[in-house]
Every structure is written in structure tokens, then in C-alpha cells.
Amino acid sequence: MRLIHLSNLTNRDASVEVASLPAPKAPKLGIPGRDIQFRRFLATGDEGRHERLQQRFGEDYAQALIDGDPEVDLERAGRHLGDTDRVYLASDGEILHSTGKMVEIIFAPDGSEKSRKDPVDTPANVAEEIPIRWTKGRFKKRDAVRRFAFQRVMQIRHVDGLTYDFLYAMAKELHEADELALLGAGADGRQPLIFSMNATAYRAFLEGRIDGSKYQLLLHLSQLELKRPAPAAEV
DSSP states (O other): OOEEEEEOTTSOEEEEEEEEOOOOOOOOOEETTEEOOOOEEOOOOGGGSHHHHHHHHOSOOHHHHHHHOTTOOTTTTTOEEOSOOOOOBOTTSOBOOOOSOOOEEEEOTTSOEEEEEOOOOOOOOSSSSSOBEEEEEEEEHHHHHHHEEEEEEEEEEOSSHHHHHHHHHHHHHHHHHTEEEEEEBTTTTOBOBOOSTTOOOBEEEEEEEEETTEEEEEEEEEEEEOOOOOOOOOO
């Protein structure tokens, strides 16, 4: 069970459970009474790659393909493929091997490389002694979905009767206000949430829903704020 240390607006705090929502089942493909199975077959081997054919027949090898089908390996083409592993190749076709060293590369918005450095371990901060806090950021739901791109949704759940009351009160307040509350970690309550060592840091927005005595508290996680692009300069 993964725990999150959470406080409310009155600075009452508790450790409660947080879990990812189950993914919806994918639609089942097929026709009534029958299932569809997907299979993969080998089209060609290494000798059928464009670079290898260029080496054998030159830049223009169209006629060679017409005359002799050199790209077809009759011993292997058409074989059924089972489980496979992904292999990365260099431009000359040689297999690339990992060096075991991780490098953190920072890119500018235009895609150019700004810097690179050795990565630094980033600890999780959702179950620390200092609880996650509500910030002053509150957003109407209709505004939040237009302003932020949400990548993940997690559910906060009670672990006993006391934390049920604690979380239900949060859900009720947000439900009635039709708002999302921005949460923050750390001593200043402004840090993004990190759920495990070296995991992605997210801005977290808390949504509450109630239905009688039932409640649902959802954490909507985002890394991207949507901004209107600057107007194009007049020519």
C-alpha cells in the first residue's frame, strides 16, 4: 500500500492511501462469435536492408529487385515471429550496447541541446514528515482542463474511519465549489509531487466528488501548462 501524507485547509494531517486508477479495458476486436489474433511475420533479414542492397548493387538497384528479388531470404522470410527484443543499431548497422552510465541532457524549447550532466538522485516527497498542503491555487474545473494538460490520475483513499471523515470533508468542499485545489510538497508547500525515487515530478490538482455518503478524491497530475502562443509579428 502506497501512502501519502496529506493535510487539509486547517492544517490537520493524516497518512492515507494513494493508488493509480485501473485502466479501462481495451475494446475486444473480432466479429460475433469469433476472436481476432494478430501475428507478425518476418519480411526480410539484415541482407534485405536498404544499406546492404546499396552496397551490393549500387545506388540504383531497382532493376536488381525486379530481376532477382535479392531482398527476399527464402529460408527465413515469412516465418512467424514470437516474442522479440528491441535492438538499436548504429548508422553502419552495428549493434549498439549500453555503457551502463546515465547522462541527463537538457534541451531548449527549439530542440537544441543546452547542457548535459550526471544525474542526481531525487527522493520521493509524498510520505515525508512534512505533509502535502493545499496551496492558495484554486481553479474551476472548466478552466483547469483548458489551462493544464493532465497526464495521470490517482485516487486518494481512507485507511480507517477517522481518515474517511477527513477525506470526505475535503471531497465535499471541492465538490460543492466545483473546483480543483493545487497541492504542494516541501516546507514551503510549493514543490511538485514525486511519488518514488527519481520518478517524474508533477503538479497535483485535487478534485472531490460526493454521492450521499460516498466520496471520491482524485489527484490530477500535470507537467504542462497550456499557454496561448504569442501573436505573429506583422510583416
